[in-house]
Amino acid sequence: MSGKSLITLVLLVIAVTLGASSVYYVDQREKAIVFQFGEIVRSNDEPGIHFKAPLINNVRFFDARVQTMDSDPELYLTRAKKNLVVDSFVKWRITNAADYYTRLGGLASNARSRLAQRVNDALRSEFGNRSVQQVISGDRVEIMDLVRTAMNREVASLGIEVLDVRLKRVDLDPGISERVYQRMEAERSRVAMDLRARGAEAAEVIRADADRQRAIIIAEAQQTAQEVKGQGDAEATSIYADAFSRDREFYQMYRSLNAYRKTFASPDNLLVVEPDSEFFKYFNQSKPGPSQ
Numbered sequence: 002m003s004g005k006s007l008i009t010l011v012l013l014v015i016a017v018t019l020g021a022s023s024v025y026y027v028d029q030r031e032k033a034i035v036f037q038f039g040e041i042v043r044s045n046d047e048p049g050i051h052f053k054a055p056l057i058n059n060v061r062f063f064d065a066r067v068q069t070m071d072s073d074p075e076l077y078l079t080r081a082k083k084n085l086v087v088d089s090f091v092k093w094r095i096t097n098a099a100d101y102y103t104r105l106g107g108l109a110s111n112a113r114s115r116l117a118q119r120v121n122d123a124l125r126s127e128f129g130n131r132s133v134q135q136v137i138s139g140d141r142v143e144i145m146d147l148v149r150t151a152m153n154r155e156v157a158s159l160g161i162e163v164l165d166v167r168l169k170r171v172d173l174d175p176g177i178s179e180r181v182y183q184r185m186e187a188e189r190s191r192v193a194m195d196l197r198a199r200g201a202e203a204a205e206v207i208r209a210d211a212d213r214q215r216a217i218i219i220a221e222a223q224q225t226a227q228e229v230k231g232q233g234d235a236e237a238t239s240i241y242a243d244a245f246s247r248d249r250e251f252y253q254m255y256r257s258l259n260a261y262r263k264t265f266a267s268p269d270n271l272l273v274v275e276p277d278s279e280f281f282k283y284f285n286q287s288k289p290g291p292s293q
Contacts, residue, residue, distance in 0.1 A: 023055040032065045032098035044099035063107060067094045067164060070113045075121060076174065077128040079136060084174035087124060091116050091152070092165040100160030112161055119155050120166060123148040133173070141168055 027033045029048040034041055036059050053060060070091040076084045093116060095101050105111040127144045128136060136144070149166045156163060173181060245252040 023052050024050060025053060025060045026050050027062075030064065030066050032063045032095050032101075034061050034063070034098050034102055035059075036061065041099050041102070044097070044102075061102075061107070063095055063098050063101065064109070065095050065098075067092055068109065070116045070120075072117055072120060074170070075124075077125055079128055079133050080130060081132055083133050085128065085133065085136060086170070086172045086174060087128070087168060088170040089120060089124065089166065089168050091120055091163060092167075093156075093161050093163050095160060096162045097160035100158060102160075104159045105161075112159070115156065115159060116152070116161075116163070119152045120148060123151045137171055141171070144168070 025033070027046050027048050031048075033044070033046050033051075035043040035046070035053055037054070037057055042058065070093060072089050072091070074086050074088040077087050079085060093112070101107060101112070105115070124144070127147055131140055131144075145166045145168060149163050152163045152166065
């Protein structure tokens with residue numbers, strides 16, 4: 002290779018190198034700042050291919066996507082001086098790369114530190130103007146909107162924008178929660194005892210009514226039984242009277258024989274009476290039958 006060709010090749014390589022170093026590409030997810038000897042000369046490039054002076058300008062890129070700053074749980078006082086444990090996070094992104102670099106050094110850690118301080122102050126102010134019930138039940142959305150608006154006013158000069166502020170968890174202080182749970186448990190126990198007492202009272206009423214109905218049923222049954230028995234006795238008496246009136250002598254003899262049978266049913270029975278007493282009337286009159 003001749004000297005002229007070598008020089009041409011070197012110049013071509015130098016030209017390609019300078020041409021390549023004069024072109025840079027800005028992704029749509031990034032923000033770019035062009036520096037000239039450490040001084041910002043351009044920071045508003047749109048996504049796409051751009052040119053810069055080689056060896057003089059250098060480009061620095063920053064992530065322009067939405068980022069999350071997740072805060073540690075903090076204690077905040079309400080209007081009634083009650084502590085609430087609040088866990089929150091912030092969604093933010095870079096809007097002005099030049100301000101972001103000059104005010105925060107282009108470091109996401111610095112941005113998160115500033116945002117944490119701002120969201121802490123804003124939440125402390127909002128919680129201090131509200132009661133526990135308002136914070137937990139009704140005003141959470143309003144609080145998040147107010148905090149986001151207030152933070153955007155304060156961080157606009159930092160080249161960043163707060164897109165959203167969210168409260169992940171709002172709880173009572175553990176000590177307060179324990180006391181609340183104890184009161185709730187005591188209240189539930191009181192309600193349970195009241196319900197048990199009412200149940201026991203209702204059970205006693207039911208048992209008493211059942212006993213009353215049982216006594217009434219038994220009394221009515223006994224009354225019916227006595228009536229039936231009385232009717233039977235009356236019928237039996239009527240039958241006996243009718244039979245007695247038909248043949249008095251036979252009836253007296255029949256009664257005497259039954260009395261003899263019951264009296265002398267056992268060999269151990271002993272009866273001390275006069276032999277000629279009325280009891281032995283038919284016994285003495287009996288005669289043996291003719292022998293066979």
